[in-house]
Amino acid sequence: MSETMTHDTHHDEHPSGIKRWLFTTNHKDIGTLYLWFSFIMFMLGGAMALVIRAELFQPGMQIVDPNFFNMMTTLHGLIMVFGAIMPAFVGLANWQVPLMIGAPDMALPRMNNWSFWILPFAATMLVAPMFMGDNFMSGQGPAFGWTFYAPLSGQYDKLAFFVFAVHLLGFSSIMGSINIIATILNMRAPGMTLMKMPMFVWTWLITAFLLIAVMPVLAGAVTMLLTDKYFGTSFFDAAGGGDPVLFQHVFWFFGHPEVYIMILPAFGIISEIIPTFARKKLFGYASMVYAVASIAFLSFIVWAHHMFTVGMPVAGELYFMYATVMIAVPTAVKVFNWATTMWRGSMTFETPMLWAVGTVFLFTIGGFTGLMLGVAPADFQYHDTYFVVAHFHYVLVSGALFGIIAGVMYWLPKWTGNMYNEGLGKLHFWLTMIGMNLTFFPMHFTGLAGMPRRYSDYPLQFAEFNQISTIGAFIFGFSQLIMLYLIIKCIKGGEKATDEVWEGSHGLEWTLPSPAPYHSFDTAPEIK
Amino acid sequence: MSSTHGGYYVPQPSHWPITGSIGLFLATGGFAMALPDKAGDPIGSLGVMYAGFAVLAVMLFGWFGTVIKESQAGMYNDQVDRSFRMGMTWFIFSEVMFFAAFFGALYYIRIFADPWLGGAGNNLSTHEWLYPEYTSHWPTNGPGNVGGDFQTMGPWGIPAINTLILLCSGVTVTWAHWGLKKENRGQLILGLFATVALGFIFVGFQAYEYIHAYSDLNLKLNSGAYGSTFYMLTGFHGLHVTIGAIMLLVVLLRSMKGHFSEENHFAFEAAAWYWHFVDVVWLGLFIFVYWLV
Ligand code: HEM
Numbered sequence A: 001m002s003e004t005m006t007h008d009t010h011h012d013e014h015p016s017g018i019k020r021w022l023f024t025t026n027h028k029d030i031g032t033l034y035l036w037f038s039f040i041m042f043m044l045g046g047a048m049a050l051v052i053r054a055e056l057f058q059p060g061m062q063i064v065d066p067n068f069f070n071m072m073t074t075l076h077g078l079i080m081v082f083g084a085i086m087p088a089f090v091g092l093a094n095w096q097v098p099l100m101i102g103a104p105d106m107a108l109p110r111m112n113n114w115s116f117w118i119l120p121f122a123a124t125m126l127v128a129p130m131f132m133g134d135n136f137m138s139g140q141g142p143a144f145g146w147t148f149y150a151p152l153s154g155q156y157d158k159l160a161f162f163v164f165a166v167h168l169l170g171f172s173s174i175m176g177s178i179n180i181i182a183t184i185l186n187m188r189a190p191g192m193t194l195m196k197m198p199m200f201v202w203t204w205l206i207t208a209f210l211l212i213a214v215m216p217v218l219a220g221a222v223t224m225l226l227t228d229k230y231f232g233t234s235f236f237d238a239a240g241g242g243d244p245v246l247f248q249h250v251f252w253f254f255g256h257p258e259v260y261i262m263i264l265p266a267f268g269i270i271s272e273i274i275p276t277f278a279r280k281k282l283f284g285y286a287s288m289v290y291a292v293a294s295i296a297f298l299s300f301i302v303w304a305h306h307m308f309t310v311g312m313p314v315a316g317e318l319y320f321m322y323a324t325v326m327i328a329v330p331t332a333v334k335v336f337n338w339a340t341t342m343w344r345g346s347m348t349f350e351t352p353m354l355w356a357v358g359t360v361f362l363f364t365i366g367g368f369t370g371l372m373l374g375v376a377p378a379d380f381q382y383h384d385t386y387f388v389v390a391h392f393h394y395v396l397v398s399g400a401l402f403g404i405i406a407g408v409m410y411w412l413p414k415w416t417g418n419m420y421n422e423g424l425g426k427l428h429f430w431l432t433m434i435g436m437n438l439t440f441f442p443m444h445f446t447g448l449a450g451m452p453r454r455y456s457d458y459p460l461q462f463a464e465f466n467q468i469s470t471i472g473a474f475i476f477g478f479s480q481l482i483m484l485y486l487i488i489k490c491i492k493g494g495e496k497a498t499d500e501v502w503e504g505s506h507g508l509e510w511t512l513p514s515p516a517p518y519h520s521f522d523t524a525p526e527i528k
Numbered sequence B: 001m002s003s004t005h006g007g008y009y010v011p012q013p014s015h016w017p018i019t020g021s022i023g024l025f026l027a028t029g030g031f032a033m034a035l036p037d038k039a040g041d042p043i044g045s046l047g048v049m050y051a052g053f054a055v056l057a058v059m060l061f062g063w064f065g066t067v068i069k070e071s072q073a074g075m076y077n078d079q080v081d082r083s084f085r086m087g088m089t090w091f092i093f094s095e096v097m098f099f100a101a102f103f104g105a106l107y108y109i110r111i112f113a114d115p116w117l118g119g120a121g122n123n124l125s126t127h128e129w130l131y132p133e134y135t136s137h138w139p140t141n142g143p144g145n146v147g148g149d150f151q152t153m154g155p156w157g158i159p160a161i162n163t164l165i166l167l168c169s170g171v172t173v174t175w176a177h178w179g180l181k182k183e184n185r186g187q188l189i190l191g192l193f194a195t196v197a198l199g200f201i202f203v204g205f206q207a208y209e210y211i212h213a214y215s216d217l218n219l220k221l222n223s224g225a226y227g228s229t230f231y232m233l234t235g236f237h238g239l240h241v242t243i244g245a246i247m248l249l250v251v252l253l254r255s256m257k258g259h260f261s262e263e264n265h266f267a268f269e270a271a272a273w274y275w276h277f278v279d280v281v282w283l284g285l286f287i288f289v290y291w292l293v
């Protein structure tokens, strides 16, 4: 998006070309880097998903061998979570948080650069072992699932690369989060009290806290794996007095807050978009803030709902069941507030609004299947089947990813100064919507019928549903090229955007010119 | 050359972060390549890792050097100072959570995993089918007697002395802070010197204790669950003491050069907070790792 940067009124040094991107301390440049990195990872992870779906088009082994299939499921999950979704949200935070709170830049700009520039190295470390085999198909990438349970992951030959990749990713996330918290708490324009902050800023404040709390725990988990394999410790080895189940506890103590890390900023984006296109204030702002805070708190005390079948004491099963279904309460508060915001609004359905409404609708389906999974006795049937796969894709694809796309469409005119092509935007939305549901809705049925997840082959009776899923996945995957085209076209030119961009827009970012100047707020605006 | 935006200092583009990334990549990638493979030989040697650490060291000198220069030149206003303070606070919180993972592992093994291996609770089958001979006990190296019989490190020898050392160092660093506030340079320098010295003495005692454990007690990193938790917790703590002592050493050297003033001494406070954090972790270790065995 470099072409769109306007003049710069300051006498700063401005390296050009590659150096600009390598050395930058500017929140917009860094946001752009994050977003493009995320898009590349999205394409890579997506290609892996299509390998999985192509293999599962028919029963029997068709295209890849089982180890390669396992590598694909593992890397697809890891790349989407750590490479696509999380960096996209950090990119949005980088672009938007200073604009929305009236700050000149992020609080710690050099560290901001470092947070980003660790990511490409971490991704390289993660994927590199795939190319270390004698030939591509026998590559030695990780093949133990994105949750890397011990002791299976301990048998992986190139475990150290995986462990250090996770360390680097964690390092990047922690620094990024520290920066976001310091920016939000320290850089707000005078008069912007906490309870006047835009919802997107609120959700990121809480997400950043979650990240700082749980990424170190993940680092601890992989460190224990590393020492168990290479240095003779026995954390996860029963013969030495350890316990493989301990791994799952440590992992999910990170893992459940992690899923909220991936949805809360999307909630924030939706809460910005719906009021704009309903031309009403967000209904129940304060209750939205408290709901996000309660979800974040609850997310720390429900982790073992991923482990109902490992053989916990019954008291544990009951506790984790009740705690889990309690999350439905604050989540429902949010969904009702969005619906009430739309109620009797003067609604229009520009592309960002389509994505936002689509998110509310489909995320809610994912929330309901979550509730079903949260019921411990029922989960014995659902666990490790495609039902779980359906659940987490409804919350992650049509929650997190749709939220990200909604935000990109919503703010793109502010970033580039140009309107995107509304026709292409709508086409992209509807094709994605159709593809997404074709892919994942049938998985509810295959899962309930007992098809286990993470297998490269399956019995004949699941064939029809799997074929529908595969067709949907290819529609979904290739429609994303429309988004790429739309974004590039919008960067290159198009109808000029006004400063407000949207008729009903609200908030500080819309008081700046479009495209937003290189340095956001030189003098802090006053908030009444 | 500075560009202040509304008074807030936004630094110029910098090559230090990407240098740091390259350093991290070489250090971790080099280490990974030097670890043994199933096939036997590692695919690399430790040279790449050392090169990575060298790059990291250069980066730290350069980056912190720049920050110190900017600070001395008065480019940071109070708001920038607050950003640094928040940054350090949340960084320490992340460190707390890192230790929490290992303390959590210790509690889980002691409270749940070990009794279950001995047949308690509803996980009887592991005991019945795999380890019927095993009776739960702590400290343990498991039903496999992994690493062979060992003895534990008693709390009232070196560990108790080390506790005293760290508590004293908490006092000396506070005394140094008082010196700084009173503009008494001598007290500042003396206090810091004592703190750094106590820190390194602690590390020395810890090293001595490890040698004793390895050669006399047969307590090793591979001594089952007890050895794992003992060495990982105390080892990471020792590493943090070393880092904290180096931070304080830098602050000491800067104090001797006349840096810091009564109201402008973020680096001192950051190092002091870190030091107190390391101190508190040690108290947890002393109680749960050494004392309550
Ligand atoms: C109403 C809220 C939710 C509830 C009650 C819930 C409940 C659950 C339960 C019980 C499982 C474990 C199923 C099993 O393995 O048998 C699960 C899996 C999962 N959930 Fe949710 N969930 C909720 C929301 C979310 C959200 C918002 C996300 C992410 C944005 C998410 C992502 C996931 C993922 C990724 C998994 C699968 C992890 C794996 O085993 O690979 N969930 N959920």
Ligand SMILES: [Cu+2]
Residues within 6 Å of the ligand: A255, A256, A259, A302, A303, A305, A306
């Ligand atoms: Cu969960």
